[in-house]
Each structure stands twice: as C-alpha cells, then as structure tokens.
Amino acid sequence: AQKVTQAQTEISVVEKEDVTLDCVYETRDTTYYLFWYKQPPSGELVFLIRRNSFDEQNEISGRYSWNFQKSTSSFNFTITASQVVDSAVYFCACDYKLSFGAGTTVTVRA
Amino acid sequence: EAQVTQNPRYLITVTGKKLTVTCSQNMNHEYMSWYRQDPGLGLRQIYYSMNVEVTDKGDVPEGYKVSRKEKRNFPLILESPSPNQTSLYFCASSPTARGHTIYFGEGSWLTVV
Numbered sequence: 001a002q003k004v005t006q007a008q009t010e011i012s013v014v015e016k017e018d019v020t021l022d023c024v025y026e027t028r029d030t031t032y033y034l035f036w037y038k039q040p041p042s043g044e045l046v047f048l049i050r051r052n053s054f055d056e057q058n059e060i061s062g063r064y065s066w067n068f069q070k071s072t073s074s075f076n077f078t079i080t081a082s083q084v085v086d087s088a089v090y091f092c093a094c095d096y097k098l099s100f101g102a103g104t105t106v107t108v109r110a
Numbered sequence: 111e112a113q114v115t116q117n118p119r120y121l122i123t124v125t126g127k128k129l130t131v132t133c134s135q136n137m138n139h140e141y142m143s144w145y146r147q148d149p150g151l152g153l154r155q156i157y158y159s160m161n162v163e164v165t166d167k168g169d170v171p172e173g174y175k176v177s178r179k180e181k182r183n184f185p186l187i188l189e190s191p192s193p194n195q196t197s198l199y200f201c202a203s204s205p206t207a208r209g210h211t212i213y214f215g216e217g218s219w220l221t222v223v
Contacts, residue, residue, distance in 0.1 A: 009150070033209050045200065045214040052209065091152060095208050098143060102152035 003027060004094050006101035013082055014109050021077045021104045023092030029053075034068065034075045035093040039103070045091070051075065082108045112137045116201050116215035123191055123222055131186045131218050133201035139213070141204045142184040146170065146197040147217075153200065159184055160207055191222040 005024045013019050025034065036048040049059070051068050059066050063083075067076045079086050087108045092101040114135045123129055135142065143158035145168075155168030159178040173195055175187040184203075188195060201215040 006152075035212070037214075043198070043217050045217075047211050047213075050211055093153075093212075098155060098158070098202075098207070098212065100145070100153040102150060 003099040004092050004101040006090075006092055006104050008104045009102070010105045010107070012107045012109065015083060016081050017108075019079045019082050019086070019106055019108075021079075021090050021092070021106070023075045023077065023101060025073050025075065025092070025094040025099075027073075027094055033095040035095070036066070036075075036077050037091045037093065037100075039089040039091065041088070048077075048090075079106070082106075084108050084110050112213070114201055114203050114213050114215040116199070116218045118218060119216060120219045121221070123220070125192055125222055126190050129188050129191060129220075131188075131199060131201075131220070133184045133186065133215060134182050135184075135201075135203040135213070136182065137203060137205075137213065138181065139203040139205050140181070141207045141210075142178065143168065143202050144174070144176065144184070144186045145200045145202065146195075147200065148197050156186065156199075158207070188220075191220075193222050196221050 003026045032053045034051045038046045056068050063080045065078045089103045089105050091103045117132045140161045144156040145153040147153050154170045156174050157168050157176040159165045162181050165176050178184050199218045202212045204210045204212045
C-alpha cells in the first residue's frame, strides 16, 4: 500500500496561472525526508527538492515553492506563473520505504 | 559524470523468454533499488538492496529476481516474463537508504507480447 497520496490525477492550466500540487504522506518514523520529482515527457526523473522532517520552513526557489506542514502530514508544491515547459508528471515521495505517490500530470496550455 | 545506467532502454520480448535488465552506478552508493511505473499507479518498488549481498522485496516483487554481487551493479531478472510485466522500469541509487537524494536511471521500456 502506498504511503504517499497525491489526490490530484491531472491538472490543466493556461500559461501564467499558478498551480498547486497536493501531497499527503503517512509514516511511522519521527525523522524522515520528503521529495518532489518531475518527469517531463521525455521520461527521465528530475529531482526538485528534498526536505527533512525537522525543517518546516517553507522554501521558494525561483517559480517553485514548497509548503511543508507536519501537523497535517502535507508537503505541497506550487508553480507560480506556469510555463509550457512545466508540463510534466510530478511525484511526491517519502523516504519511509522510499514510497512514491501516484503522480500528478500537469498540462500547461499556451 | 555521476550516473545510473540501465540497459536495454527499450525491449520487446515474448512471454516466457528470460531477460535481464542491467543497472550500474558509478557513485559508490550503498543503496540501490528497482521501480516499475504504470499509469495511475506511480512508481512502485520491486526490490531494493542496502548493500552488497543484501537484498529485500519491495511492494511488487512477484515475477522478478535481483542480485547484488558487486556494489555498482544491481541487475533485474525476469525469469519468465508475462504481459503484465509490460512497464517502464527505473533503477535508482542513493548513498544510503534514508535522507539522501535518489538518483534514477533513464528508464527501460519493456514490452512483453
């Protein structure tokens, strides 16, 4: 059974809109790491971010930002001012058994 | 260049014909694993290895075998492939099992007819 839930299967937006991807995880560990990966149409898996469970400070990197809330076991990801090149499948993962969510397909239309 | 290399990248095979997908990493990582990716199911772990000669089942090990005789190599063996093993396979490695970025190979598209 998966320990990471990405409830959104597909999201479609128009360029320049913001996109928020939800991720809820389940773990018995007190110390753990969370990840986001991007899979563009070419198929490779691209690492985006790693966050440990002790660091709840939210992070912004360019157009990407992450919102980690330990109290709700969520690690959401936002793309600001989306671009066509952001079209991809995005995976959230937890290093408790290295579990991945099912992925959210983001389509950005010009 | 640090990388995880899988071969073959693309393969069409027939039911029952044994095949091996090789995986090699040049980063001296202890941890290696295999995933399969299917539509709507994300990445599911098949087998993992914490170090040489140490392997364990992941979530979907049925129909697969692995071995870890050397640190750098972690081949995935399908003894008798079946059509339900048609999938995209990823090999991954990491310095250890916890707390490190996972490095993925480019993926192997396998079709069993």
